[in-house]
Amino acid sequence: xxxxxxxxxxxxxxxxxxxxxxxxxxxxxxxxxxxxxxxxxxxxxxxxxxxxxxxxxxxxxxxxxxxxxxxxxxxxxxxxxxxxxxxxxxxxxxxxxxxxxxxxxxxxxxxxxxxxxxxxxxxxxxxxxxxxxxxxxxxxxxxxxxxxxxxxxxxxxxxxxxxxxxxxxxxxxxxxxxxxxxxxxxxxxxxxxxxxxxxxxxxxxxxxxxxxxxxxxxxxxxxxxxxxxxxxxxxxxxxxxxxxxxxxxxxxxxxxxxxxxxxxxxxxxxxxxxxxxxxxxxxxxxxxxxxxxxxxxxxxxxxxxxxxxxxxxxxxxxxxxxxxxxxxxxxxxxxxxxxxxxxxxxxxxxxxxx
Amino acid sequence: xxxxxxxxxxxxxxxxxxxxxxxxxxxxxxxxxxxxxxxxxxxxxxxxxxxxxxxxxxxxxxxxxxxxxxxxxxxxxxxxxxxxxxxxxxxxxxxxxxxxxxxxxxxxxxxxxxxxxxxxxxxxxxxxxxxxxxxxxxxxxxxxxxxxxxxxxxxxxxxxxxxxxxxxxxxxxxxxxxxxxxxxxxxxxxxxxxxxxxxxxxxxxxxxxxxxxxxxxxxxxxxxxxxxxxxxxxxxxxxxxxxxxxxxxxxxxxxxxxxxxxxxxxxxxxxxxxxxxxxxxxxxxxxxxxxxxxxxxxxxxxxxxxxxxxxxxxxxxxxxxxxxxxxxxxxxxxxxxxxxxxxxxxxxxxxxxx
Numbered sequence: 001x002x003x004x005x006x007x008x009x010x011x012x013x014x015x016x017x018x019x020x021x022x023x024x025x026x027x028x029x030x031x032x033x034x035x036x037x038x039x040x041x042x043x044x045x046x047x048x049x050x051x052x053x054x055x056x057x058x059x060x061x062x063x064x065x066x067x068x069x070x071x072x073x074x075x076x077x078x079x080x081x082x083x084x085x086x087x088x089x090x091x092x093x094x095x096x097x098x099x100x101x102x103x104x105x106x107x108x109x110x111x112x113x114x115x116x117x118x119x120x121x122x123x124x125x126x127x128x129x130x131x132x133x134x135x136x137x138x139x140x141x142x143x144x145x146x147x148x149x150x151x152x153x154x155x156x157x158x159x160x161x162x163x164x165x166x167x168x169x170x171x172x173x174x175x176x177x178x179x180x181x182x183x184x185x186x187x188x189x190x191x192x193x194x195x196x197x198x199x200x201x202x203x204x205x206x207x208x209x210x211x212x213x214x215x216x217x218x219x220x221x222x223x224x225x226x227x228x229x230x231x232x233x234x235x236x237x238x239x240x241x242x243x244x245x246x247x248x249x250x251x252x253x254x255x256x257x258x259x260x261x262x263x264x265x266x267x268x269x270x271x272x273x274x275x276x277x278x279x280x281x282x283x284x285x286x287x288x289x290x291x292x293x294x295x296x297x298x299x300x301x302x303x304x305x306x307x308x309x310x311x312x313x314x315x316x317x318x319x320x321x322x323x324x325x326x327x328x329x330x331x332x333x334x335x336x337x338x339x340x341x342x343x344x345x346x347x348x349x350x351x352x353x354x
Numbered sequence: 355x356x357x358x359x360x361x362x363x364x365x366x367x368x369x370x371x372x373x374x375x376x377x378x379x380x381x382x383x384x385x386x387x388x389x390x391x392x393x394x395x396x397x398x399x400x401x402x403x404x405x406x407x408x409x410x411x412x413x414x415x416x417x418x419x420x421x422x423x424x425x426x427x428x429x430x431x432x433x434x435x436x437x438x439x440x441x442x443x444x445x446x447x448x449x450x451x452x453x454x455x456x457x458x459x460x461x462x463x464x465x466x467x468x469x470x471x472x473x474x475x476x477x478x479x480x481x482x483x484x485x486x487x488x489x490x491x492x493x494x495x496x497x498x499x500x501x502x503x504x505x506x507x508x509x510x511x512x513x514x515x516x517x518x519x520x521x522x523x524x525x526x527x528x529x530x531x532x533x534x535x536x537x538x539x540x541x542x543x544x545x546x547x548x549x550x551x552x553x554x555x556x557x558x559x560x561x562x563x564x565x566x567x568x569x570x571x572x573x574x575x576x577x578x579x580x581x582x583x584x585x586x587x588x589x590x591x592x593x594x595x596x597x598x599x600x601x602x603x604x605x606x607x608x609x610x611x612x613x614x615x616x617x618x619x620x621x622x623x624x625x626x627x628x629x630x631x632x633x634x635x636x637x638x639x640x641x642x643x644x645x646x647x648x649x650x651x652x653x654x655x656x657x658x659x660x661x662x663x664x665x666x667x668x669x670x671x672x673x674x675x676x677x678x679x680x681x682x683x684x685x686x687x688x689x690x691x692x693x694x695x696x697x698x699x700x701x702x703x704x705x706x707x708x
Contacts, residue, residue, distance in 0.1 A: 151538070197547050198548065232641055239642060286590075287590060
């Protein structure tokens with residue numbers, strides 16, 4: 001089967017998005033947020049079937065590890081209560097998608113982070129999502145300030161309460177920032193990639209994975225700049241008297257395949273061990289158009305991975321087994337949904353560009 | 355001949371570096387900075403011949419476009435007067451290196467930027483360095499705040515006074531940040547690469563090069579994350595209704611070869627037109643060690659470029675002609691130094707790892 005480890009619910013029903021705007025306006029006005037709207041199953045189906053699910057079918061993707069829209073997490077908006085409530089309704093909405101399409105989606109949660117608020121306060125929502133909603137991981141924002149980077153590095157002990165819960169629950173985190181308020185940065189064009197690179201360098205500088213051998217992170221967008229500059233990171237580790245990243249980090253850190261052209265994917269697999277790469281597309285997401293040089297969607301990353309010429313064993317690692325290993329709760333979720341490993345069809349349908 | 359477009363004077367004499375510390379301490383104490391020390395030609399020779407010049411000879415690099423140590427620019431330190439004085443002594447020291455070794459070095463200046471200070475105030479030092487010291491370009495810091503990114507994007511009109519002078523003088527800028535004060539970032543491990551990616555995305559979002567068709571930037575460190583994510587940037591341009599970067603940016607934006615492993619260099623040349631790549635090594639610099647997988651220095655980027663198998667025409671572009679085109683004042687500087695195109699030897703000496 002083919003598992004996409006990186007999908008965001010970017011097509012959530014309009015009433016959900018409108019409520020967020022009302023929630024923000026109410027906060028700014030010092031008023032109570034309005035009641036969250038009633039959203040019907042049909043509205044959810046409509047928001048999924050014409051976009052995410054259609055594209056998955058066209059591309060032969062069986063299952064997407066699905067989380068709330070990253071750019072809309074907006075941890076810097078409002079205060080802790082605003083973030084907590086927005087997080088809760090986002091995660092609940094993901095749970096409903098999973099409930100409607102258990103064969104095709106499994107949930108990853110947003111955390112109710114807020115600048116200056118201890119990460120302890122996010123542990124309850126992580127537990128609720130994993131233990132009650134059946135989610136298999138979380139998205140962790142290393143910069144809940146939205147571009148000011150006021151939090152401590154991810155290797156600081158202040159993050160440890162979350163890591164303890166992650167290890168206990170056996171769930172990984174995808175390191176994923178959200179919208180950025182500083183006009184120097186474009187969210188998907190620089191802030192996301194910069195955060196990926198920043199997180200990796202933080203991991204390289206510290207002993208986090210000695211303290212938490214069972215902690216796992218997915219660094220999305222192909223690892224930011226890291227694989228392209230793999231020699232630089234190996235050299236910096238050497239200069240800083242740190243162990244080589246291949247030995248010290250790559251049991252705990254994984255990259256996805258959200259790199260939107262063949263040369264980038266080729267580099268990723270040339271440099272990074274196949275055990276450390278999870279198939280992902282970030283669709284329906286950052287880049288929606290069709291590449292005029294190929295005639296296919298930029299984010300149809302399966303085409304690039306298929307073109308690598310990996311043998312069947314490695315291909316299955318990238319498409320399925322690495323995801324099952326990094327997200328161990330996936331097995332139980334798939335069993336609940338009636339999936340068996342390798343049972344689902346992985347044929348591409350003829351693609352009809354949107 | 356082989357021109358390295360990206361060398362910093364990281365081995366400047368100890369008394370120069372000590373004066374900077376004294377200057378900072380004086381500023382913090384509200385006192386006058388001490389007099390800048392007298393540095394002999396021998397001290398400069400000693401600081402150059404055993405490191406930069408030796409490595410250049412070993413690697414067959416004829417000429418380095420040489421600028422003050424980037425991480426030490428520290429535009430955020432002190433105030434405008436502190437930055438101006440530090441900039442002046444740095445540039446004067448580069449001029450002395452060039453004077454001692456005109457065959458091997460040509461100068462690029464640091465600018466006296468300071469957070470919140472208009473860029474107009476840097477134009478005088480640019481003119482002095484170009485017109486009086488014979489420099490051929492400048493390093494422009496897009497974030498003089500040292501990591502807070504409080505300046506406007508490089509495409510904002512507030513930067514235009516500098517661009518007008520750059521076009522008039524026909525000199526390019528290398529986009530290069532300095533030290534970073536936020537502990538989330540490592541200067542050479544994430545801040546530099548992030549700034550490269552950030553600058554490129556800023557250029558993609560605006561019409562700067564319509565306003566200044568003759569303006570030229572070198573984005574160092576192989577363009578940050580950009581070549582690895584070239585499909586993402588092409589797709590984002592399409593989504594944002596911007597022209598394709600190949601058409602709108604690549605007459606004005608150039609990348610160097612400071613990518614410290616063969617797969618990265620291979621990707622760079624696979625994705626970016628050869629006319630847009632300038633040979634550079636950033637030595638003696640960010641990464642000083644020897645790659646255990648090759649037995650050679652990580653930053654010996656000539657090895658990677660030589661291994662590409664480019665034909666003689668393209669190789670000469672990367673090693674020489676692109677630099678002459680991007681830095682048009684290089685020709686006059688080389689003529690003054692008695693260089694003729696292709697005249698200098700480019701044989702590698704047997705390398706003796708330091």
